[in-house]
Amino acid sequence: MPAPSSAAVPAGALAAGRRGRAQGPLGVPTRGTTGVDRLRRTDRWLAGPGAALLRGAADPLVVDLGFGSSAVTTLHLARALRRVRPDVEVVGLEVDPARAAHAAASLRAVPADRARGVSFGVGGFELGGPVAGRRPVLVRAANVLRQYAAADVPAAWAVVTGRLATGGLLLDATCDELGRRAAWAVVGTAGPEQLVVSVRLADLTRPSEVAERLPKALIHDNVPGSRVHALLAALDAAWARAAPLAPWGPRQRWLATCRGLRDAGWPVLDRAPGGGPRRWRLGELAVAWSAVAG
Numbered sequence: 001m002p003a004p005s006s007a008a009v010p011a012g013a014l015a016a017g018r019r020g021r022a023q024g025p026l027g028v029p030t031r032g033t034t035g036v037d038r039l040r041r042t043d044r045w046l047a048g049p050g051a052a053l054l055r056g057a058a059d060p061l062v063v064d065l066g067f068g069s070s071a072v073t074t075l076h077l078a079r080a081l082r083r084v085r086p087d088v089e090v091v092g093l094e095v096d097p098a099r100a101a102h103a104a105a106s107l108r109a110v111p112a113d114r115a116r117g118v119s120f121g122v123g124g125f126e127l128g129g130p131v132a133g134r135r136p137v138l139v140r141a142a143n144v145l146r147q148y149a150a151a152d153v154p155a156a157w158a159v160v161t162g163r164l165a166t167g168g169l170l171l172d173a174t175c176d177e178l179g180r181r182a183a184w185a186v187v188g189t190a191g192p193e194q195l196v197v198s199v200r201l202a203d204l205t206r207p208s209e210v211a212e213r214l215p216k217a218l219i220h221d222n223v224p225g226s227r228v229h230a231l232l233a234a235l236d237a238a239w240a241r242a243a244p245l246a247p248w249g250p251r252q253r254w255l256a257t258c259r260g261l262r263d264a265g266w267p268v269l270d271r272a273p274g275g276g277p278r279r280w281r282l283g284e285l286a287v288a289w290s291a292v293a294g
Helices: 040-046 051-055 072-082 097-109 150-161 207-213 227-241 243-248 250-263
Strands: 061-065 089-094 118-122 138-142 169-175 181-188 191-199 284-288
Touching (some): 040 072, 040 138, 040 181, 061 072, 089 097, 097 118, 150 169, 150 181, 181 207, 191 207, 207 227, 227 243, 227 250, 243 250
Parallel strands (some): 089 118, 138 169
Antiparallel strands (some): 169 181, 181 191
């Protein structure tokens, strides 16, 4: 779903999502555009740092919330997660019944091995419809809250995380149209835990290019004097200091950048599974949410 420069859904829309209805999905339809491999960076994270949760889950349920106008991103997520947990169940939820019906119908044309464990239904932040009453271990909401007002974000997080399995996580993610720049909040039942940025290193000019893809909870705070602005400035500075490594490729320069940011005192995750060189080599960087909150 494309991430517009300003909220496409009016403030208060989350609270008004059920207005006039006794029951039904919580939320309003977003723009809904999807793209092949657009969400590959979140797929890779969920099948990496998120894998331990999935492996240990009694009910290996994952929700792709607000999957958009086609089944493609949900199918790709299931493909990535089956490598971790072959019996994973991935359910795509959409507020728009027409989108949910279209995605469900499209499964008939998908080979059985790709469609295994995948289903679609009508649901919103309340995680209703086909997953009502169950507690998913992972929920991805990609380019969904980007289109709401910032004031709606805490309520949306609270609704979703209140329905997670013990230790479960929500990824509130935003990315560009090709999936080359992405950022997401990792949110647990006690609140946001991490900010993760993930970029394609081959065409990176400076790390702060990801600023346009910050999650909704942060994007309007990216002004001088804020913590997130300071983080991006420090990341750019570390990237500039690592310029002598450019002849050895952008990956080596990024590794040095991540180490430089950590050594400057930022709470960079530098140990597996959520951080460290293995994740950095993928163009990722994760920091504790406390580094950017407020």
